[in-house]
Amino acid sequence: MPEATPPAAGPSRQTRSGSFATAQVQAGYVTGLAENTAVPSIHQSNGFEFSSLSEARDLFALRKDGNIYSRAANPTVLVFERRVAELEGGIGAAGVASGQAAVAVALLALAKQGEHIVAARQLYGGTVDLLQDTFADWGIEVTFVDQDDTAAWEAAVRPTTRALFAESISNPIAQVLDLGAVAAVARRAGVPLVIDNTVATPYLQRAKDFGADIVVHSATKFLGGHGTSLGGVVVDLGTFDFTADPGRWPQLTQTYPRVPDGSLVERFGEAGSPYIALVKTKYVHDLGPSLSAFNAFQLLQGLETLDLRMQRHTASALTVARFLESHPAVARVHHPGLDSSPWHANAQAYLPDGTSSVFAFDLHATGDADADFRLVEEVISRLRVVRLVANIGDARSLVAHPASMTHSHMSPAQLAEAYITPTTVRLSIGLEDPRDIVDDLCRALDGVSDVASDDAGAERQLAEAGSH
Numbered sequence: 001m002p003e004a005t006p007p008a009a010g011p012s013r014q015t016r017s018g019s020f021a022t023a024q025v026q027a028g029y030v031t032g033l034a035e036n037t038a039v040p041s042i043h044q045s046n047g048f049e050f051s052s053l054s055e056a057r058d059l060f061a062l063r064k065d066g067n068i069y070s071r072a073a074n075p076t077v078l079v080f081e082r083r084v085a086e087l088e089g090g091i092g093a094a095g096v097a098s099g100q101a102a103v104a105v106a107l108l109a110l111a112k113q114g115e116h117i118v119a120a121r122q123l124y125g126g127t128v129d130l131l132q133d134t135f136a137d138w139g140i141e142v143t144f145v146d147q148d149d150t151a152a153w154e155a156a157v158r159p160t161t162r163a164l165f166a167e168s169i170s171n172p173i174a175q176v177l178d179l180g181a182v183a184a185v186a187r188r189a190g191v192p193l194v195i196d197n198t199v200a201t202p203y204l205q206r207a208k209d210f211g212a213d214i215v216v217h218s219a220t221k222f223l224g225g226h227g228t229s230l231g232g233v234v235v236d237l238g239t240f241d242f243t244a245d246p247g248r249w250p251q252l253t254q255t256y257p258r259v260p261d262g263s264l265v266e267r268f269g270e271a272g273s274p275y276i277a278l279v280k281t282k283y284v285h286d287l288g289p290s291l292s293a294f295n296a297f298q299l300l301q302g303l304e305t306l307d308l309r310m311q312r313h314t315a316s317a318l319t320v321a322r323f324l325e326s327h328p329a330v331a332r333v334h335h336p337g338l339d340s341s342p343w344h345a346n347a348q349a350y351l352p353d354g355t356s357s358v359f360a361f362d363l364h365a366t367g368d369a370d371a372d373f374r375l376v377e378e379v380i381s382r383l384r385v386v387r388l389v390a391n392i393g394d395a396r397s398l399v400a401h402p403a404s405m406t407h408s409h410m411s412p413a414q415l416a417e418a419y420i421t422p423t424t425v426r427l428s429i430g431l432e433d434p435r436d437i438v439d440d441l442c443r444a445l446d447g448v449s450d451v452a453s454d455d456a457g458a459e460r461q462l463a464e465a466g467s468h
């Protein structure tokens, strides 16, 4: 596992136009505009002036590419879209207002009322809310399966299934998906595999290399990287052939009312992505979750240092995980870079350059819900460097308690299926000096050991600690 030294550029870090490090700084932007800015400008304009009414008519009819109105397209957003598409190895991308919007529009473009999605049980809590609550309201059924159970993925597929969905590294337990196995199920089912690659980022994993068809990101997290700007992106990796079974995908293969005399495949099939055209011209256009030019600019700034940040995030997180594993107040550490992790083999296969910096650990549970909550609260209250914030992928180290925060809408059974216990603590390790992060956690946990020694359950806790 690479730590402080940058890994040599490998094939996973190549893009269409060259190395990953160059693409993250330059892709998608060509200088030569009237202003000649070296850095992509913030095009803070709602609308764009047409040279003539004929031009406006052609643009509205999607006969011609160009800017109409920033809800649908914006030049700063376009640079961000092109850059992420290049880093993921895709053929097109749609920038949207948040990761939540990216998941929603990516799936809405595939499944409508009466159709079905198979999703992993181990997902960010907001995505679970979207799939089990809002999608249910809209008549889109979702079956949740254990992401490690390939037979369960296979068994859940129905004739009405239109997508498989999972996170490549799950939030908060950091299970590493066996992407190849799930991609094989998607191929047999004839539906696209949609991967939320937020935690891995294209630097640590190009999901396309392992059979994904569509990638979504909460760009709010590592892509932006500084905790300043919400954003999301949907990328078509260009691997799924919607024309192989055209009856299944009428939204792409049959006459599209917004294109004169044709389908999206006919209009965008040769150059571009009919799927991304659908996401933009229908779902972003109609529902309105557009990425602002200012946020796209901020996200582009973040992207320029993605590889450098991911190297530091990853190395520091592994250092912190190793420390936690050695601390008696900690029952278990869910970090796929550790030999003890059930997902270590998947991490080696799918994330050879590191496993990102979002992971979790469990304190020894007392079995009493109130006492467990107080225990977690006690630890978190002692932290000074690591901040209590509902976010991940920030330059700052952040802590959260999934059971009472990000995943609080899930039932006890759902939490258990996602391996989240009342004493699970999520960390997102930032870019500070890792020694300061370890010292901070050490101070907080040593305090717990003192509390535990006064506690009636101390003996049992120590016995448990000994068994790990």
Ligand SMILES: Cc1ncc(COP(=O)(O)O)c(C=O)c1O
Pocket: 098, 099, 100, 101, 103, 124, 126, 127, 167, 171, 196, 198, 199, 217, 218, 219, 220, 221, 230, 231, 232, 391, 392
């Ligand atoms: C894996 C993952 N996907 C999607 C989202 C939603 O992203 P956003 O907060 O940008 O809407 C999150 C948010 O935490 C996340 O962790």
